[in-house]
Amino acid sequence: MKQPWRGVVYRAHHPRWAFAPDSGEGAARFGGRFNPVGTPALYTALRLQGAWTEAQQAFPFKAQPMTMVAYQVDCADMVDLTDPAILTAWGIAGADLACAWEDMADRGIEPPSWALAKRLVAAGCAGILAPSFAAGAQAGDINAIFWHWSPDPPYQVRVVDDLGRLPRDDTSWR
Structure with missing residues (x-):
């Protein structure tokens, strides 16, 4: 049931954090649909x-x-x-994927999608492909969410920046 996945994925970052496009720390700080607060994840x-x-979900x-x-x-x-x-x-259950995770977390209830993520991580899963539940998402929109990643295989999620256009640190914001 676990399988390799190869391809190209995309992420739109707040420009302030363009120097760390593979950190996953924002997701760890605030949580996400498939990661509780404290668990880094890279959503693509x-x-x-x-x-x-x-x-753009909020806007x-x-x-x-x-x-x-x-x-x-x-x-x-x-x-x-x-x-x-x-x-x-x-x-x-599909309802576990589509749960109102933010509302549940705000009320102190563990969202089913967090429990699922914990179970998959414990089973040795590096990440998932999951439907997008963002407002305005198309029926075929799929996200790749990673809990384990590095620039190299077996868990390669490598930033494509062959021309070195991304900043290397946050000094560009000073």
Whole structure:
């Protein structure tokens, strides 16, 4: 049920954090659909438009500046949660993926998607492919979320910046 996944994914970053496009620390600080607070995660999308949609959730009618980054992925131990057979095999309900995680977390209730993420991480999964639940997402928008990643295989999620355009540290903001 775990399988390698290779391809290119995208993420739209707040420009302030363009010097650390593979840190996952923002997700650790605030939590996300598939990571509780304290657990780093790297959220990406399989399509450029999907990455933009994910990043603009709070501003669907007033787009904010973003830095778009591509990543080359060669990652082992991924689970495809867009495949109904995989969901069945893992005993995962679609409602667990689509839960109102932020509202639940704000009320002190552990979202089912967090419990699922903990279970998958404990089973040795490096990440998942999951449908996008962002406002304005298209039916086929898929995200790749990583809990284990590095610039090299077996958990490669490498920033594509062949021309060195991204800043190397936060001094560009001083």
